[in-house]
Amino acid sequence: MRRHWEGAAEWLDHRTGARTAVRRFLTEEIPASSGWRQVFGSVAVFLFLVQAFTGVLLAINYAPTPGDAYNSLRYILTELTGGRLIRGLHHWGASMMIVVAALHLIQVFLYGAYKKPREATWLVGVALLLLTLGYGLTGYLLPWDNRAYWGTVVVTQIAGSAPVVGPYLTRLLGGGGAVGVVTFARFFVMHVIVLPPLTLALIALHIFLFRKHGATPVPGDELLPKKPFYPGQVFRDTVAIFIAFAILFIMAAAVRVPLEQLADPSDTTYIPRPEWYFLFLFQTLKLMTGPLEVVGSVVLPGLAVLALILVPFIDRGSMVRVTRRTTAMAFVALAAVGWTALTATALATKPSETPAAEIDYSGPTDWMQLSPEEMAGVAYFRQENCAGCHAIGEGGSKLGPDLTRTSIHRDAAWMIQHFKQPGVVRPGTSMPAISLSDAQLNSLAAFLLKLNPRNATALQNAPDFATQGALIYQANDCGSCHQVNGMGTSFGPALNGLSKRRARSWVEQHFADPPKLSPGSVMPPYKLSPKDLDRLTAYLFALE
């Protein structure tokens, strides 16, 4: 058997040279000092491959047009098995890619590995770093939620403010500063069609140049015998890749990447914030206002990139030990302190979010199918702790009957009678009477009549803001004029999809004075407490 394999490998090698190439790759000699510090490049390549793989998987179920993009991503997250994990891998993989690329750059910089004859390798590396940031910038828009939309509005405005090239950049990004279908198409094309082959080509060139000049030796290496790339360094690279992947996988599985509400260009209250690795630029921009703004948004970042490009041409001294490169260390320390301080300030000054922004629209949404009355029933169900005695499908106590199965045999009149006087309807029962008003008991009965083994999860998934919002909806009898999920009257407009039509601030003001915002409206004003207003609006905004 072994001889057969050997023969097959020989045959293949004779035709393709694959085996010889691999062998040459593995046996290449590297300096004696090589070690753990050189693993970052390999990890970065690995992470790029993970991004490509998960990116293709996401694209398979993704519609690259605004609106549809959001719905298809939501479909990936809520309806496809494994969809959430794959998006998690792609999202956190992007962050990790930035971290690893930065570590790689810092290591090369500290050791002076950009010096003659490795200037070109360094330049290609800087280009790869910029491409990586380009992925972050273009990929940010693709979920088409509020975060994506408003983040990109800011980015395109910054690009437009650049001296000289600003207007051209604006045109290239698809229009007069407005983010719409054209900008979306261009970002998508950059993200999945232009950048990947460019990245592949530059990675190939980067590795080619690296092999051509060899790993950078440190002073003293010339006295020691070289060692082969395999097995020592291959082992270190593999371990580093494994650790990186393990961290990535745990992040993807454990930390949920939220999907906010569908992008709403009319929402004037949304405060966009960039991804964490761009927060330092965001904060810099806050410090520079007025005519200085362009300095923070374009000039400083431009100078930083220019400085990176010029590094090997400024520092042309001979190689010295890393411990003697104090200037380089001071630069790295200064950059690290600056970055950390700016990022920390940005994080510390983050405004507290309204509950609407905290709704995770990528969560289970089965509860959205319930009518406001049924949702209010969920609130009473929780308030009265019905699950303390009753089984709900698989969950809940087993003291009382399983409510997902018994309700189909009962009607509302029986239920309400039973809530009021359990002992009369079912002699000998240990259930206590529920002291709620008739209207409240109606809601509870409406929900219990709807409850079945298939929709029982809605009970667990319904967020508190929605059940509380539904209580306010019921208390104010909104259903006497409006419809939600087909329940209510159509005297006023149906309230499903409200978030797509109106900004949150508009709706909140509308409650206080309807005719002012909708001339001719006969809706009476509602004086709700700030808390109630918040809950009701959050609930209505969650309804598709």
Place this chain on the structure above:
Amino acid sequence: MGGFIGAALSVPALVYLFFSPKARKESEWVEAGDVTSLAPNQPVEMVFRRNRVDGWKVVSEKGTAWVVKNPDQSVTAFGPQCTHLGCAYHWDEGKDEFVGPCHNSLFSLDGKVLSGPAPRGLDRYETRLQGGKLLLGSLRPSSGSPA
């Protein structure tokens, strides 16, 4: 270690690609029309609109059914496509047969295959009568083999 990474990436990928999406809505009943005035054993093509979940969209589309009122007043509704390769068939009044125009499959009034390449009888909608209105549920493949 390589095997672990490979498995951790490929298993979710395979599950993601091959598991069917979680059903969003239970199939709904749609009203096809009034059947009180139908003559027994005279198939009629009824057109209705129904919502269908298509990936991340719910599309409203036209549907048709060949509806037969049986002598016992029950109603059968056949799916509009021949079970051979999906061509639309029609009722031939002269011959009292459903005729598949593409490859000459012939079906009887009760949907059984009379001749031709069709592998099974006509598919049927789940039906329910409410007053004189016919409600259609999901389309079930016929289990009948060729006669």
